[in-house]
Amino acid sequence: MQKRLIALSLLLGLLLHPLELLAATQNLVALEQAARRFVEQELRFRPATFTLGRLDPRLALPACEQPQVSWSAGAVPSGNSSLDLSCPAAGWSLRLPVTIAEKRMGVVAARPLKAGELLTPDDVRLAEMTSPALSRNVLNRLDQAIGQSMRSSVPAGAWLRSFMLQQPDVIRTNQRVKVLAQGDGFVATAEGTARGNAAVGESVRVRMASGREVSGVAQVDGSVLVSY
Template sequence: MKFPYLFLSMLLSGTVCAAANQDMAALEKLADRFMQQEVSQRQASYKLGRLDRRLVLPACSSPKVDWSNTAQTSGNTSLVIVCPDSGWSIRLPVTVSEKQLGVVLTRSVAAGEVLQAGDVKLVEMANPAMARNVINSVDLAVGQSMRSGAPAGSWLRNFMVHAPYAVRAGQPVKVSAGGDGFSVLSEGTANGNAAVGEAVSVRLSSGRVVRGMVQPDGTVSLSY
């Protein structure tokens, strides 16, 4: 009867030892949940490494996960998993790839059209090299005017749009001039196109050409 008893003792002893060792797969799952939460606030994807299954650590009831370096949370970096109870810590490599997003036209547009919310959408760029000059926010595209036409599916680049013109060449405009203690309002004709906040030259009724800044109400303001 000694042999069965010895076998049973060894089996029970092995079970206890196994239970006392940390499950590496459980730590990886914990790290994965940490990363899911981290990238949920970012336009990024990640790929976790794997822990060495040959590593033997005491089981931890409440392991903690954090960045090994909080100043480096992108690219090739790592997490640190710590067991406050047992005092051990291990690193887990992770690669974080920031997504490159760009604005795409959802329909064909013509030159001079002012973009509306339904005309554009934000799309992930598979090739980061394509990101140059591509507008990366829908808010920066809506309300802009097209310099030239473009088909649906085109990436919307900075040079393809401009702020809508508040003043156009040949258009009658009011010109305001003000200074210390005086204010004058006159009329003239714009010599070019300009958006709010841009400078434009105006020919006054007297024939004099002046240059001023276009205001939100369409007037051209001169400063002295």
């Protein structure tokens, strides 16, 4: 009977030992999933895709309840980069390569646009530029186009380039405008007649009621600032 008990104890020891080792070993699949979630969160506001490296399946790491994931020291989250996977409590640290491919996006006309049109959000959209040769002078954000005026006509789907757009005129020839004269210690207002068109920040001449002409800078509200 005693011999049987000893044999049974040895058998249980052989069966349980691998299970204990398994329970104490870090799940590498879970570690890779944690790395993937980290990169997805980091790139959530960027038009980018990424490819993670793989951990060597032969690795046997002590199990970690809360493994940490971060960019490797000095790594740039673009192109060929790397992550540090670590567990200070268990005393291990790994480096996992990651390749990030940034999509180049450009602004295109969502419909045919005519010269002089003021662009709205419905007039433009973003599209991926598959060739670097296409990217020269192409706008890459919608806010660079919305609110701007077209210099020339373009068909639907055309790339919108910086030289195709201009700020809309806030002052037009013969328009009655408010003139704000400002100098050291004084401010005065009057009205006059614009002698030309002007966008915000551009210079424009104004004929005053006295017949005198002054030169000032067009403001957002359509007034003209004359500084002395």
